[in-house]
Amino acid sequence: MSYEDEIKKWRKKRETDLSEGIMIGDILWSPVPEPERKDLKLNFFPINPELVLDAKLTLSDVKKERILSKADGTPTNPFLEAGHVEFMYNNEQVRLFIIFDKQINGYYVGFRDSTCGKESYPNGRLLLVEEIEQELISLDFNKAFNFACAYNEALPCPVTPQENWLNFSIRAGEKKYH
DSSP, X not given: OOHHHHHHHHHHHHHXXXXXXXXXXXXXXXXXXXXXXXXXXOOBOOOOGXXXXXXXXXXXXXXXXXXXXXXXXXXXXXXXXXXXEEEEETTEEEEEEEEEETTTTEEEEEEBOTTBTXXXXXXXXEEEEOOTTOSEEEEEGGGOEEOGGGSOTTSOOBOOOGGGBXXXXXXXXXXXXX
């Protein structure tokens, strides 16, 4: 399967998961309001293979509880900071912390870039970190996706912490919903 076909398949699965729901524990759940699920179409940046970046993954020996702020200024439930990823982009060394999510039993990095609030969701986007058993990994920003709250204003939304704000554009992955 070509890389482009792989990303198209991932995008279709993303739409299906949001339309039909995903299992979180014993619950089938979707952040998209029921009336919008039937003909759900997400918007994506063009596929950009140059935004598959090699990164160094460093997991912490101990996951540290961390409280973030929600968009309304109130504190979030604790997140577990689990380490960081480091990579080079445009001759700049970038370091982003990663979160362990107990609900999905997985790792992700939240980031905010200069497309946020214009072409992509204002609070940032997420990217799963799937190769946690390796020190050198690939971060495929073509698989960046929106926070659940991007689809439903009733859901609380964490604000991406400033240390994960990028001063450049990541023109890959999911765009704003609607």
